[in-house]
Amino acid sequence: MTQFKNSTAAARVPTFCAEMVQHFGGAEAFLEAWKDCIDRDLEKGGLPAFRHLAVLLKFMDCCEPEPVDYSRMSDEELMERAGTAGLL
Numbered sequence: 186m187t188q189f190k191n192s193t194a195a196a197r198v199p200t201f202c203a204e205m206v207q208h209f210g211g212a213e214a215f216l217e218a219w220k221d222c223i224d225r226d227l228e229k230g231g232l233p234a235f236r237h238l239a240v241l242l243k244f245m246d247c248c249e250p251e252p253v254d255y256s257r258m259s260d261e262e263l264m265e266r267a268g269t270a271g272l273l
Contacts, residue, residue, distance in 0.1 A: 232263045241267050 196206055202215075209215040226233035245266055255263060 198244060 189195050205215045207221075209218050223234075223237045226237055242263075246255075248251065253266075258266070
């Protein structure tokens, strides 16, 4: 995760996902582990929950053909983008 966080290359997104799918033994297991982790961190609140949102935004940014200014988007627009990108 740290390697991905420090990388700005969009090519890291597929590599990261492939590594995590292999590590967890399949796509469904990876997504379930990610969801469980998000749920736990959202219960705690604060920085742990924020980190998940930051990674989702980084994923979305890497998948965009042109840079997007997320700071100008409403919460609803951010959630809609995450949903259409398959991140939620």
